[in-house]
Amino acid sequence: MSRPAAVQFTAGELALVRRLQALYPDKRAALLPVLQLVQDTFGYISLEAEEYVAGLFDLPPAHVHEVVTFYTLFFQEPKGRHVVSVCHNLTCHLEGAPTVLAHLRMRLGVDVGATTADGRVTLLAVECLCACEMAPMLQVDDRYEGNLTPAKIDRILEGLE
Amino acid sequence: MPKLTIDGREVEVPAGTNLIEAARRLGIEVPYYCYHPGLSIAGQCRLCMVDVGNSPRPQIACNTLAADGMVVRTETPKVLETRQSVMEFHLINHPLDCPVCDQAGECWLQIYYMKHGLYEPRMVDEKVHKPKAVPLGPHVILDAERCILCSRCVRFCDEITGTGELGIFQRGDHSEIGLFPGKELANPYSANVVDICPVGALTDRDFRFAVRVWYLETAKSVCPGCSRGCNIEVHYNLRRPHHNQGHRVARLKPRENPEVNQWWICDAGRYGGKFVDDASRLLFPTRGRENAAREVGWDEMVPLVAARLRDYRPDEIGVLASPRMANEDLFVLKRLVEHLGIANVDFRVPPGRPGDEDRILIKADKNPNTRGAELIGLAPRAGGLDARGMLRAARERRLKGLWVFHHDLLASAWPGSEIREALRALDWFIFQGSNANGISPDADVLLPSATWVEREGTFTNFEGRVQRFWKAVEPPGASLSDWEILARIGDALGLGAVPGRAEDSFKSLAAGVPAFAGLSYRELGDFGKEAATA
Ligand code: SF4
Ligand code: SF4
Ligand code: FES
Numbered sequence: 069m070s071r072p073a074a075v076q077f078t079a080g081e082l083a084l085v086r087r088l089q090a091l092y093p094d095k096r097a098a099l100l101p102v103l104q105l106v107q108d109t110f111g112y113i114s115l116e117a118e119e120y121v122a123g124l125f126d127l128p129p130a131h132v133h134e135v136v137t138f139y140t141l142f143f144q145e146p147k148g149r150h151v152v153s154v155c156h157n158l159t160c161h162l163e164g165a166p167t168v169l170a171h172l173r174m175r176l177g178v179d180v181g182a183t184t185a186d187g188r189v190t191l192l193a194v195e196c197l198c199a200c201e202m203a204p205m206l207q208v209d210d211r212y213e214g215n216l217t218p219a220k221i222d223r224i225l226e227g228l229e
Numbered sequence: 230m231p232k233l234t235i236d237g238r239e240v241e242v243p244a245g246t247n248l249i250e251a252a253r254r255l256g257i258e259v260p261y262y263c264y265h266p267g268l269s270i271a272g273q274c275r276l277c278m279v280d281v282g283n284s285p286r287p288q289i290a291c292n293t294l295a296a297d298g299m300v301v302r303t304e305t306p307k308v309l310e311t312r313q314s315v316m317e318f319h320l321i322n323h324p325l326d327c328p329v330c331d332q333a334g335e336c337w338l339q340i341y342y343m344k345h346g347l348y349e350p351r352m353v354d355e356k357v358h359k360p361k362a363v364p365l366g367p368h369v370i371l372d373a374e375r376c377i378l379c380s381r382c383v384r385f386c387d388e389i390t391g392t393g394e395l396g397i398f399q400r401g402d403h404s405e406i407g408l409f410p411g412k413e414l415a416n417p418y419s420a421n422v423v424d425i426c427p428v429g430a431l432t433d434r435d436f437r438f439a440v441r442v443w444y445l446e447t448a449k450s451v452c453p454g455c456s457r458g459c460n461i462e463v464h465y466n467l468r469r470p471h472h473n474q475g476h477r478v479a480r481l482k483p484r485e486n487p488e489v490n491q492w493w494i495c496d497a498g499r500y501g502g503k504f505v506d507d508a509s510r511l512l513f514p515t516r517g518r519e520n521a522a523r524e525v526g527w528d529e530m531v532p533l534v535a536a537r538l539r540d541y542r543p544d545e546i547g548v549l550a551s552p553r554m555a556n557e558d559l560f561v562l563k564r565l566v567e568h569l570g571i572a573n574v575d576f577r578v579p580p581g582r583p584g585d586e587d588r589i590l591i592k593a594d595k596n597p598n599t600r601g602a603e604l605i606g607l608a609p610r611a612g613g614l615d616a617r618g619m620l621r622a623a624r625e626r627r628l629k630g631l632w633v634f635h636h637d638l639l640a641s642a643w644p645g646s647e648i649r650e651a652l653r654a655l656d657w658f659i660f661q662g663s664n665a666n667g668i669s670p671d672a673d674v675l676l677p678s679a680t681w682v683e684r685e686g687t688f689t690n691f692e693g694r695v696q697r698f699w700k701a702v703e704p705p706g707a708s709l710s711d712w713e714i715l716a717r718i719g720d721a722l723g724l725g726a727v728p729g730r731a732e733d734s735f736k737s738l739a740a741g742v743p744a745f746a747g748l749s750y751r752e753l754g755d756f757g758k759e760a761a762t763a
Contacts (some may be wrong), residue, residue: 115410128386128393129409137398 075110075117085124096125099135103142112143140194148183148190150228154206157196163203164216169193171218175225189228243328248290248301249277259303260312260341261425262319263379264291267492268388271380274319276341278311279303285313288426289388309345316346322357322402324374332429333435338377338555357402365395366414368496369423373405376430382406382422389493390589392416406430417591420500421493435482435500439473440466448701449484449755452687453553453597453681454498458690459483459490460756461498463682463701476506476583476683477702484758487519489694495591504680505702509664511677512706519675527707527717534674535721537630537657538569547573547619547628550607551662552596555686556695558599558711559605560741561727562634565719572613572716573628576602579642592691597681601689604744604760617643632659634711635678639667661714678711679704686710686732687753687762695748696757 077085089095102124106117113136115129122129135141143176154172156165169180172191182189196218199205202214206224213224232241232708235252242251249259250266262274270292278287280302287308290301302308320338328335359373383395383406394414398407408414414422423433445464452459462482466472473479481502483494504510514530515522538546548566550559559576566574576599584593608616614622620638622628624647631652638648652658652671660672683704688693704710705723709717712734728734732750739745744760753756 118409128396130393130396130407130412133409134396134398138400 075106075114075120077105077109081105081109082148089125096127099127099132101134103136107142107147112146114144146183146187148187150188150209151190151192152206152208152224153192153194153197155199155204156193158203159196159200165204167218168204168206168216168221171221172225175222189225193223231295231297231299233295233297233301233414235301236303242295244294246295248281248293248295250281251295252301254288254302256413257303259290260345261291262337262377263381265384265425265492268381268384268425271384274315274346274377274379276312276315276319278308278315280305280308289540307757312345312403313348313415316342317348317351319377320346320350321352322374323377324356326375327429330372330375330429330647331432332375332426334442335735336429337427338375338429359403359405364434365408365431366419368420368434368500369414370431370434370437371406372432375427375428376406377428378406379427381425381427383429385425386414389421390416390418395422417495417497417585417587418493418589419650420496421483424492430532433480435618439476440469440479441472444468444472445479446701448682448699449612450481450682450698450701451597451696451757452481452494452498452501453688454495454501454595455584455592456596456599456691457592457618458597458688458694458696458757459494459498459590460696461494465682465701467702478502478505488756489690489696490590493590495589496546497591502682504664505682507664508706509666510668510708511663511665511675512708513677514707515675515677516673518670527709530674530676531717534659534676534718537659538718541630541656543570543572545629546571546625547614547623547631548575549578549616549619549631549633549636550574550576550602552576552594552599552602553635554598554602555681555698555731556598556601556605556689556713556738556745557686557728557731558715559602559607560734560738561712561715561719563605563607564737565715565722565724568719568722568724572610573619573622574607574613575609575616576607578616578636578638581640581642594691597688597690599761600685600691600706601695604689604693605742607739620648620651623654626654629656630658631655632661632693633668633672635662637666637668661711676714677706677708678714679708683708684710686712687735690757692755693744693760695745695753695760697750697755699755 086094088098088101102121106113118132118136119129122132145205154169176189177193178184178191180191180193197207199212204216230241230243236257237254238255240251240255249261249264252259259277261277263271272289272292277290280291282286282300361372361374363371365371386395387393394408394412397404399405420433423431444466448463450461450463452461462484463478464480465477466479481499483492485492513524514527515524517523548571550562572573584595586593619628639645658672659674660669663678663679681698682701685696685700687697712731720727739748748758
């Protein structure tokens with residue numbers, strides 16, 4: 069999922085960028101999907117990548133930086149192979165999110181916002197993920213896990229390569 | 230043209246006028262932060278709310294166009310309450326560091342809080358902190374905590390210079406103005422963002438902490454930095470002479486003129502006035518060079534210069550006028566050389582480095598009055614030598630005396646050795662100017678000129694627009710306006726009808742040079758008029 073070399077799209081990816089840009093009256097509107105493509109391709113969005121994208125859109129890099137810093141789902145640093153996002157909004161908080169976070173911090177040995185030394189997991193605390201019925205819950209990569217207990221958390225972590 | 234009613238009064242405005250501008254026509258002031266007539270509409274600050282028709286909620290006046298029959302109210306209880314709430318929002322995270330903020334005294338947070346705020350603060354939480362005193366480039370420094378995110382600075386860089394350096398990063402109450410990491414705000418117009426920033430977020434690195442703005446006085450003026458002739462204000466400080474190292478001119482600011490510079494000036498012009506309070510100023514008429522130099526009064530100097538001009542044959546004398554001189558000066562000089570029959574007259578000296586130019590304001594000709602010198606006629610007269618010809622003639626000892634105004638010939642495109650040789654070969658060399666320069670030490674007579682902020686006068690810009698500048702501060706030492714020095718010398722040589730004021734010289738100019746016919750100081754007003762250059 070990541071291609072760490074210099075930030076440069078392949079001919080196929082560039083064709084996709086052009087297709088996305090052509091969908092909108094102002095091609096700037098395609099910034100979001102193209103930045104998603106950057107993150108999927110290179111793992112995260114570096115400053116170099118922002119400048120590269122700015123070039124594709126004839127925009128000053130500052131305006132790409134605005135978009136990247138606005139959305140927390142864009143990663144500006146390399147992230148782990150897996151991302152674990154713990155909801156700490158009201159319902160989850162009442163149902164034990166602080167315990168969940170404490171357990172994860174202890175098991176992974178990193179603080180919220182950091183990545184384990186082996187690059188396996190990035191730990192995040194996030195606002196409501198719209199799954200209060202399974203509070204306390206977290207998201208691991210594209211999957212929701214709810215009704216968390218320490219034992220269940222350990223099982224989830226074991227499944228992460 | 231739509232006709233609408235604002236606060237019970239009717240007004241007709243051109244189609245496309247927004248409600249802020251329509252109200253302004255009636256003298257009604259709608260408060261705003263993000264709107265700027267020279268930039269696109271952002272609708273960001275929400276301060277400009279007014280009631281429109283029966284709409285249940287107030288609307289933003291900046292983004293509402295006047296329409297026929299529209300009924301607008303700007304002072305209803307709902308509008309006043311909205312303004313107050315908007316002010317409270319803008320100030321929620323504001324650090325309230327006015328005592329150490331350079332904007333204090335001209336800050337729209339202060340002004341509008343007193344006019345539209347005056348609420349009891351309810352903010353009890355820790356405020357969000359952001360970077361303070363971050364240099365963005367050579368001229369501008371940022372305090373992100375004071376920023377109200379109006380986005381004027383961002384739009385300026387996007388829409389006026391097209392350089393796009395600035396952006397608003399992060400979101401919510403963490404949003405902050407900034408540069409792409411590693412870049413700087415260094416475009417040739419960068420400091421205009423300081424002028425349009427309504428608060429103390431962007432301040433001027435050159436001016437900040439030099440003098441508090443309430444000690445400043447203002448004179449209308451014109452930038453002498455290039456042939457565009459941007460309209461400016463000179464902000465000067467006489468009330469606290471011990472502040473700012475005794476510099477009287479504290480800063481130059483743009484003055485709106487839709488025909489010339491709109492709301493902007495370039496950085497070179499903004500910071501180009503430093504020579505006024507510089508140690509290199511020539512203060513007293515001086516005879517002799519180096520150790521033999523002696524300061525004398527004008528009563529001794531004027532007869533000396535007059536004698537030189539009388540005692541040498543006209544063809545032995547060269548006069549090198551300057552396109553930095555005002556029309557008033559050039560016209561007296563022109564009369565004087567005609568009176569004496571001197572044909573070796575010129576004003577053009579090619580610069581050592583070609584000037585930069587762009588499509589916004591900056592012109593390659595770095596002189597404010599080249600067009601004036603052309604129209605008044607300071608080019609070589611029939612049979613006369615041009616500037617370079619005069620220098621050659623001096624080397625060949627055909628030319629014996631030279632009177633140079635302002636030029637630093639050593640900064641010209643001509644070889645320095647030729648110039649030095651020419652100046653040394655002369656019997657006499659008079660230098661008239663405001664500051665010492667590369668060639669002034671070679672002069673055996675120095676005539677000290679007032680700078681443009683120390684006198685009044687007019688420049689003619691590259692389009693032939695004649696524009697007035699006004700006196701801000703007194704000329705230092707015994708320096709005088711160029712026209713006045715010339716008038717005194719002219720008087721001693723029987724020139725007759727010498728001007729007693731700059732305006733007298735302009736009157737005779739208008740009467741004597743067809744291009745200026747019909748112009749007068751009154752006619753020129755604050756914003757200037759085109760000379761008949763056809
Ligand atoms: S720095 Fe000033 S001009 Fe720029 S957004 Fe903030 S308040 Fe507005
Ligand atoms: S563009 Fe020319 S006239 Fe205008 S501010 Fe700059 S130097 Fe002065
Ligand atoms: S001036 Fe209208 S929203 Fe700011």
